[in-house]
Amino acid sequence: MKKTSLKILILSILLLLVVPCVANAATEIIVKQGEEYIIYSDAINGNNVSFAFSKTELENEGDLSNIESFAVRKDNSSDRYVAYINETTKANVNAEGTTYMYVKDLETNKVTKETIDLKSALDKKEVESITKRIKVDTTKTETTTKTIDGVKTEVTTGKIVITDESSPKYSYMIQVLPKEGTNEYKELMELAKQINAIANNEVEKEPSFMEKLELMNKFYTLYKALEPEAKDSAWLPVENMEIMQPNFDKAEDEKEYDNQQYIVFIKNEDGSVIDAQFMTCEAKYNPLYEKETITIKETSKLPVTFDSLTTIIIIFAVIIVAIIIVLVIRKKANKKEENK
Numbered sequence: 001m002k003k004t005s006l007k008i009l010i011l012s013i014l015l016l017l018v019v020p021c022v023a024n025a026a027t028e029i030i031v032k033q034g035e036e037y038i039i040y041s042d043a044i045n046g047n048n049v050s051f052a053f054s055k056t057e058l059e060n061e062g063d064l065s066n067i068e069s070f071a072v073r074k075d076n077s078s079d080r081y082v083a084y085i086n087e088t089t090k091a092n093v094n095a096e097g098t099t100y101m102y103v104k105d106l107e108t109n110k111v112t113k114e115t116i117d118l119k120s121a122l123d124k125k126e127v128e129s130i131t132k133r134i135k136v137d138t139t140k141t142e143t144t145t146k147t148i149d150g151v152k153t154e155v156t157t158g159k160i161v162i163t164d165e166s167s168p169k170y171s172y173m174i175q176v177l178p179k180e181g182t183n184e185y186k187e188l189m190e191l192a193k194q195i196n197a198i199a200n201n202e203v204e205k206e207p208s209f210m211e212k213l214e215l216m217n218k219f220y221t222l223y224k225a226l227e228p229e230a231k232d233s234a235w236l237p238v239e240n241m242e243i244m245q246p247n248f249d250k251a252e253d254e255k256e257y258d259n260q261q262y263i264v265f266i267k268n269e270d271g272s273v274i275d276a277q278f279m280t281c282e283a284k285y286n287p288l289y290e291k292e293t294i295t296i297k298e299t300s301k302l303p304v305t306f307d308s309l310t311t312i313i314i315i316f317a318v319i320i321v322a323i324i325i326v327l328v329i330r331k332k333a334n335k336k337e338e339n340k
Contacts, residue, residue: 028040028041028042028114028116029041029210029213029214029217030116030118030120030121031121031122031124032121032122032123032124033124035086035087036084036085036086037084037085037086037118037121038075038082038083038084039082039083039084039085039101039116040075040078040080040082040210040213041082041083041101041103041112041114042210043103043112043114044072044080044081044082044083044103045081045105046081047071047072047074047081048105048106048107049071049072049081049103049104049105049106050069050070050071050072050103050104050106051069051070051072051083051101051102051103051104052064052067052068052069052070052092052101052102052104053067053085053089053090053091053092053093053099053100053101053102054067054092054099054100054102055092055093055094055099055100056100057100057113058100058102061102061111064102064104064111067092068091068092069102069104070083070088070089078209079209080209083101083103085118093118094118095118096118096119097117097119098115098116098117099115099116099117099118100113100114100115101113101114101115101116102114122220127216127220129275130223130275130276131275131276131277131278132275133273133274133275134162134164134170134266134268134273134275135162135163135164136160136161136162136163136164136266136277137160137161137163138158138160138161138277138279140158140159140160140161140242141156141157141158141159142156142157142158142159142242142244142245143155143156143157144157145288148285148287151287151288151289152287152288153285153286153287153288154285154286154287154288155283155284155285155286156283156284156285156286157244157245157281157282157283157284158245158279158281158282159242159243159244159245160242160243160264160266160277160279161241161242161243162238162241162242162243162266163241164268166268167268167269167270167273168269169237169238169268169269170237170238170241170266170267170268170269171235171236171237171238171266171267171269172235172236172238172243172264172265172266172267173228173232173234173235173236173264173265174243174246174262174263174264174265175226175262175263175264175265176246176260176261176262177189177260177261177262177263179260184222184225184226185226185263186261187222188219188222188223188226188263189261189263189278191215191218191219191222192219192278194215195215195216195219198212198215223276227265227274227276228265228274230267230270230271230272230274231271235267238266243264243266245279245281245282245283246260246262246281260280260281261278261279261280261281262279262280262281263276263277263278263279264276264277264279
């Protein structure tokens with residue numbers, strides 16, 4: 001069983017967790033890092049820019065002089081200049097609703113208005129923790145025996161072993177992805193592959209920083225939409241801390257398992273932690289040909305044996321008598337010849 005990374009997926013590429021600040025817009029992206037919010041905007045195109053926040057929309061640009069503005073700063077992660085919300089700049093920010101951000105180009109005096117909503121910002125650590133919230137081992141295998149085409153066969157498949165001891169019980173839910181066509185779960189897997197390919201430099205063209213952020217945002221937004229509720233009745237109990245690879249009854253050879261992907265959601269006993277593993281099936285088949293034991297029966301003559309001394313004496317006596325008779329007959333025959 002392969003873990004997507006999609007040997008299962010390790011989201012170390014998620015350097016930043018992102019979410020668009022305006023619906024259907026991709027020019028503003030906001031991410032929560034610790035106690036700060038970092039705002040990436042296409043309107044911030046250099047260091048000669050200032051920004052200001054307002055809880056209400058300003059009627060005209062002249063009103064900007066009445067609110068405090070701040071200089072942008074360089075973000076080391078992206079090598080871009082960004083706006084930010086922290087203890088210094090948060091006075092005019094709505095924590096529970098829409099905030100208006102005004103970005104001013106100090107060379108041209110052009111002002112761009114954008115809207116942001118901190119409620120839609122997500123924590124970087126939350127995204128980076130996907131596949132790591134519940135400790136597991138995906139390298140273990142399970143071997144069973146079944147008859148395939150009349151031949152007893154050992155089938156070795158993958159499994160997930162939960163090694164996390166923070167909860168006495170766990171539950172799981174498996175979503176098998178279709179080989180043909182698509183659905184939202186398959187789309188989520190494809191996004192994970194794209195992120196992993198970028199992390200491993202397996203793309204023909206390196207995407208821009210904003211393109212990476214948009215991809216990550218799309219992945220996490222879809223992940224949150226598909227993550228099952230803790231109270232969902234479809235959760236199954238984990239037995240012996242092991243989650244077996246899906247059992248495909250029709251799969252009678254390795255080709256049936258090739259690239260068969262599935263997503264496993266795992267939750268702890270009280271449902272406070274839900275995690276996911278992105279997996280690809282593996283199956284190894286070992287036919288057990290039983291050697292037939294062939295017994296060759298050979299018929300042979302038994303040796304002649306004698307059971308008693310009496311029998312032996314009688315036989316010898318008969319032989320001696322026969323010899324004497326032969327000698328007597330020869331002697332008489334010789335005398336007749338002489339008398340002639």
